[in-house]
Amino acid sequence: SKSPYPSASTVAARTPPYEKLVNNLQQVRRILGPARPLTLAEKILYSHLASPEASLLDGTDNGRNVRGNATLKLKPDRVAMQDASAQMALLQFMSCGLPSTAVPASIHCDHMIVGSRGADVDLPESIKGNKEVFDFLESASKRYGIEFWPPGAGIIHQTVLENYSAPGLMMLGTDSHTPNAGGLGAIAIGVGGADAVDALVDAPWELKAPKILGVRLEGQLSGWASPKDIILKIAGELTVRGGTGFIIEYFGPGVDSLTCTGMATTCNMGAEVGATTSLFPLSPGHIPYLEATHRGSIARAAEKLGKDAGDRNYLTADKGAEYDKVLTIDLSTLEPHINGPFTPDFSTPLSKFSETVSENNWPETFGAGLIGSCTNSSFEDMTRCESLVKQAEAAGLKPKADFFLSPGSEQIRATVSTSGTLDTFTSAGAIVLANACGPCIGQWTRTDDVKKGESNAIFTSYNRNFPGRNDGNRETMNFLASPDLVTAMVYSGRTTFNPLTDTIETPSGTPFKFEPPTGTALPSAGFESGNPEFLPSAPIPDPSSEVAVSPTSSRLALLDPFPPFPTHELSLRVLLRVKGQCTTDTISAAGPWLKYKGHLPNISENTLIGAVNADTGATNQAIDVDGSARTIPELAKRWKAQDQEWLVVADSNYGEGSAREHAALQPRYLGGRVILAKSFARIHETNLKKQGIVPLTFADEGDYDRMKGCDEVETVGLLECLQSGGKGEVQLKVKRDGEEWVVNAKHQLSPDQCGFILAGSALNLLARQGKE
Numbered sequence: 001s002k003s004p005y006p007s008a009s010t011v012a013a014r015t016p017p018y019e020k021l022v023n024n025l026q027q028v029r030r031i032l033g034p035a036r037p038l039t040l041a042e043k044i045l046y047s048h049l050a051s052p053e054a055s056l057l058d059g060t061d062n063g064r065n066v067r068g069n070a071t072l073k074l075k076p077d078r079v080a081m082q083d084a085s086a087q088m089a090l091l092q093f094m095s096c097g098l099p100s101t102a103v104p105a106s107i108h109c110d111h112m113i114v115g116s117r118g119a120d121v122d123l124p125e126s127i128k129g130n131k132e133v134f135d136f137l138e139s140a141s142k143r144y145g146i147e148f149w150p151p152g153a154g155i156i157h158q159t160v161l162e163n164y165s166a167p168g169l170m171m172l173g174t175d176s177h178t179p180n181a182g183g184l185g186a187i188a189i190g191v192g193g194a195d196a197v198d199a200l201v202d203a204p205w206e207l208k209a210p211k212i213l214g215v216r217l218e219g220q221l222s223g224w225a226s227p228k229d230i231i232l233k234i235a236g237e238l239t240v241r242g243g244t245g246f247i248i249e250y251f252g253p254g255v256d257s258l259t260c261t262g263m264a265t266t267c268n269m270g271a272e273v274g275a276t277t278s279l280f281p282l283s284p285g286h287i288p289y290l291e292a293t294h295r296g297s298i299a300r301a302a303e304k305l306g307k308d309a310g311d312r313n314y315l316t317a318d319k320g321a322e323y324d325k326v327l328t329i330d331l332s333t334l335e336p337h338i339n340g341p342f343t344p345d346f347s348t349p350l351s352k353f354s355e356t357v358s359e360n361n362w363p364e365t366f367g368a369g370l371i372g373s374c375t376n377s378s379f380e381d382m383t384r385c386e387s388l389v390k391q392a393e394a395a396g397l398k399p400k401a402d403f404f405l406s407p408g409s410e411q412i413r414a415t416v417s418t419s420g421t422l423d424t425f426t427s428a429g430a431i432v433l434a435n436a437c438g439p440c441i442g443q444w445t446r447t448d449d450v451k452k453g454e455s456n457a458i459f460t461s462y463n464r465n466f467p468g469r470n471d472g473n474r475e476t477m478n479f480l481a482s483p484d485l486v487t488a489m490v491y492s493g494r495t496t497f498n499p500l501t502d503t504i505e506t507p508s509g510t511p512f513k514f515e516p517p518t519g520t521a522l523p524s525a526g527f528e529s530g531n532p533e534f535l536p537s538a539p540i541p542d543p544s545s546e547v548a549v550s551p552t553s554s555r556l557a558l559l560d561p562f563p564p565f566p567t568h569e570l571s572l573r574v575l576l577r578v579k580g581q582c583t584t585d586t587i588s589a590a591g592p593w594l595k596y597k598g599h600l601p602n603i604s605e606n607t608l609i610g611a612v613n614a615d616t617g618a619t620n621q622a623i624d625v626d627g628s629a630r631t632i633p634e635l636a637k638r639w640k641a642q643d644q645e646w647l648v649v650a651d652s653n654y655g656e657g658s659a660r661e662h663a664a665l666q667p668r669y670l671g672g673r674v675i676l677a678k679s680f681a682r683i684h685e686t687n688l689k690k691q692g693i694v695p696l697t698f699a700d701e702g703d704y705d706r707m708k709g710c711d712e713v714e715t716v717g718l719l720e721c722l723q724s725g726g727k728g729e730v731q732l733k734v735k736r737d738g739e740e741w742v743v744n745a746k747h748q749l750s751p752d753q754c755g756f757i758l759a760g761s762a763l764n765l766l767a768r769q770g771k772e
């Protein structure tokens with residue numbers, strides 16, 4: 001039977017390899033100059049380099065300009081995957097033919113669980129509806145020694161914080177809110193499945209060295225202000241793109257007053273400003289949290305490390321460390337904020353919100369308040385909200401909007417159940433959902449009478465609020481706020497309510513005003529472990545475990561390796577010329593297609609269906625050689641069947657939006673070999689190369705206008721360029737109706753990437769190296 005708490009050996013296995021990291025840091029200091037002060041993010045990242053010298057000295061003016069210039073080849077300590085993205089990550093890992101993962105890894109079943117009527121009904125239904133996928137993930141976990149957290153165990157980021165994150169750790173997670181673990185001093189980065197596979201097979205993972213944005217915290221939070229408000233305010237200042245290419249590193253005297261889970265909330269939503277990740281230095285809030293989560297030995301090791309080298313220790317920034325940019329926030333004067341609707345950077349201080357509602361004609365009432373999720377379901381959050389519910393109930397009030405609570409993990413749920421907190425919520429009429437993503441990821445069937453397309457408002461303590469994200473209704477305005485504020489507002493039902501200044505009339509007619517919330521950082525008796533069925537499997541590979549993939553499945557399909565690059569130049573045809581914006585969503589749409597994430601042939605049916613054909617002006621239309629109009633995936637499949645490989649001609653910033661690897665996998669699966677664009681979004685360009693597609697850009701953008709669907713294209717010099725590790729010119733000979741001309745192309749191919757393309761994909765290369 002499984003032990004409810006991790007054993008000493010389990011905790012030891014989850015402790016970052018501190019001795020090695022400190023030695024690596026010494027080497028890094030020698031390379032960069034011993035006197036140079038380093039930020040904390042630099043220390044952790046650079047200590048995880050496969051070869052510090054190679055990464056830090058190449059193209060960096062002898063180590064002087066590492067940030068923004070160096071290509072870091074990193075060896076993370078661990079990988080975490082959520083159920084939706086783990087499918088393709090595992091399928092790719094499996095095709096490498098290795099017996100176990102090279103670094104410890106975990107899988108968390110959370111995204112595919114609905115939240116509507118409560119955990120008791122929703123969880124069994126979700127397990128039934130996704131049984132095939134969960135069985136696959138469980139059997140593969142068993143075979144390769146991955147810790148499997150079953151449906152109901154919790155949301156990936158909360159579970160990681162409670163079990164795996166630790167000061168100085170470096171991990172990858174196949175989910176954009178992986179930086180949540182930075183609340184406990186780790187560098188935790190959200191990536192696509194193919195990147196996770198790099199770590200799983202012990203290949204170095206590449207990252208352009210981020211710049212560092214320092215956020216100096218001063219003062220101390222009080223009253224209604226909460227850690228969520230730090231990041232809501234930052235999102236307003238930086239906007240959704242302001243953190244791109246940066247790691248956000250918190251420092252300053254205000255850090256010491258924050259709890260570990262509060263820091264995690266702040267780091268979690270760093271994803272909303274596009275930051276690579278966010279992190280806090282080792283601070284007083286970390287130690288009791290590690291102790292309460294049964295990891296006292298890590299607390300002691302980190303504390304010792306934090307003192308060992310004085311102000312040049314491994315777990316805090318060096319004195320005098322320089323940031324590329326600095327923001328300062330005074331916690332003592334920080335106001336609660338409300339962000340939204342439709343974008344997390346539309347930030348309004350609470351005192352101005354009522355006025356903003358009127359100015360924008362937003363609804364004055366709202367239908368639901370949702371608290372919890374991976375962002376805000378800590379013991380502290382729950383007890384603060386409980387204090388408000390108790391006040392309201394004592395005054396005879398009942399919620400005026402539907403009230404939902406998503407615990408982040410079974411540990412949290414069981415602990416607040418024992419403490420009586422959960423009863424306080426349910427007695428007030430709140431619905432406790434499964435320990436899973438549920439309404440945060442669109443798995444919410446609303447039971448109130450809001451119709452699709454009807455404008456309405458909700459308040460959540462979640463992190464994202466893009467149109468359609470929660471209930472599939474693009475007109476639902478999701479306002480993001482702290483759980484405290486959401487709870488108080490639920491009792492008013494009005495978007496214009498300010499609990500700091502306004503009153504609510506009680507049934508007896510007297511006005512009621514909330515006192516500020518009060519909570520407890522950690523349960524005095526430690527965390528409960530909860531239902532033993534939700535404990536993870538052991539990380540021991542079992543080669544006898546059959547990985548369950550039915551050949552007739554519509555949701556899962558084993559991957560066949562892509563063919564290698566031929567020993568001659570490519571003869572291609574233009575599938576279509578795309579006009580204007582082409583995001584990863586345009587290339588591989590989400591929504592109903594998400595259920596096919598583990599089935600490449602099926603999800604490929606959505607390839608480029610959002611793209612506009614520049615020749616015809618129609619969306620999802622491609623013209624065949626005989627002049628017949630087809631959908632884009634139809635024509636791609638047809639050409640694949642005829643062994644006609646193809647290229648797409650595209651406009652600027654092709655592949656912007658997300659790291660969605662399906663946007664590279666699908667065109668490759670359907671026979672795409674080249675994307676010729678005016679420019680590429682950086683992450684997508686990397687993804688293409690990993691899957692064996694050559695991204696080329698026009699030397700002269702005017703050539704974009706000369707090209708058309710069905711043009712015949714022969715590459716010239718591409719094979720030699722690939723064979724020489726990215727050297728030499730590449731041209732495209734274009735033919736149409738007897739006419740022939742040459743398009744000069746540019747590329748950014750590193751020697752490693754040339755290797756991927758020649759092998760057919762990065763995975764092919766990894767698999768070959770694994771066998772050698």
Ligand code: SF4
Pocket residue numbers: 110111155156157175177373374375436437440441462463464
């Ligand atoms: Fe992502 Fe929401 Fe789940 Fe968090 S709760 S992991 S933000 S879907």
